[in-house]
Amino acid sequence: MSLKAAIVDDEPLARSRLRRLLEKVAGSELQVVAECVDADELLATAQRQPLDVVFLDIEMPGPDGFSALARWQGPLPMVVFVTAWQEHGARAFDARAVDYLLKPVSAERLAQAVERLRERQALNGLRTPSDDDGARRIPLQVGHRVHLVPERQINVVEAQGNYLEIDCEQGRYVLRRTLAAFAQELDPALFLRVHRSLVVRAAAIREIKPIGSGRYRLDLHGGRRLISGRNYRGCIDPLLRRNPVVEAG
Known part of the structure; x- marks a missing residue:
């Protein structure tokens, strides 16, 4: 170089x-x-x-x-x-x-x-x-550093109290942010709000299975398993209609 x-x-x-x-x-x-x-x-x-x-x-x-x-x-x-x-x-x-x-x-x-x-x-x-x-990159601050992480490498964003745990292909980040504010930076065509404390990238989902009361079990390609909130069924149903190969039960 x-x-x-x-x-x-x-x-x-x-x-x-x-x-x-x-x-x-x-x-x-x-x-x-x-x-x-x-x-x-x-x-x-x-x-x-x-x-x-x-x-x-x-x-x-x-x-x-x-x-x-x-x-x-x-x-x-x-x-x-x-x-x-x-x-x-x-x-x-x-x-x-x-x-x-x-x-x-x-x-x-x-x-x-x-x-x-x-x-x-x-x-x-x-x-x-x-x-x-x-590729869009999302700024994730770690101490005095800001990592620009490709958006398509983010799999799950989970709220934990006043913090977010962001599960990416290369590891996990912990940020002091609200889930609502962070979700606004993500492409809504790529990510789903599946629970009041969870946002997931649609392409990271391997299998969807209904478990009753309007909730779903979401199995991710990396092996992680999530449970959606009953109030977020309307966010998941369109994904099932677009991707009939995803198991719905």
Whole structure:
């Protein structure tokens, strides 16, 4: 991998620190060819200098980082957001960001971002022009990190008191969120509310079996078993009509 990168941050010390960390974790695989203080300077730089990746702050004087991407001319480079604000994670996956780093960034966390850049570059190299890596990613915060998890890798979201337990293909996350708020971020064509405390991805369900009183037993492909709430029968019945091969009893 040999990537040409720009660092965009209005704070000189932040730019300098990130450059040093990138030299440490990426070495010659990544070359910082530009440092920009705001969105306007980034856009002007991109007209003169091809960029493979942009390490982009969000809140800066003048137009913010998202505005820079909206005004971009030509194919977008890979984007890694580097910000002190965790609440922009939902917009980051809409922008198809490779990663979302919270300041202060550690060398370990930055190394993970560089590895994701390697993976994305390899994917781009294998792609045909008609391919599209447009998978939606859901921001899941773990401590000071925000993981952008592909939506189709989320199987079950379960409310546990004031927290959510999110069962994904690669493991489980625990977040302090309400189920109603989190469910609004999910594609309603992919996910079902099957209980007051459960949301499940429809494609993760292997078998559905009625157990009486308007409830169903849901067996998932990964072996997990769920019981739906009687008040949510209307959410499951359409799935049975669309997928008659799913056992209904």
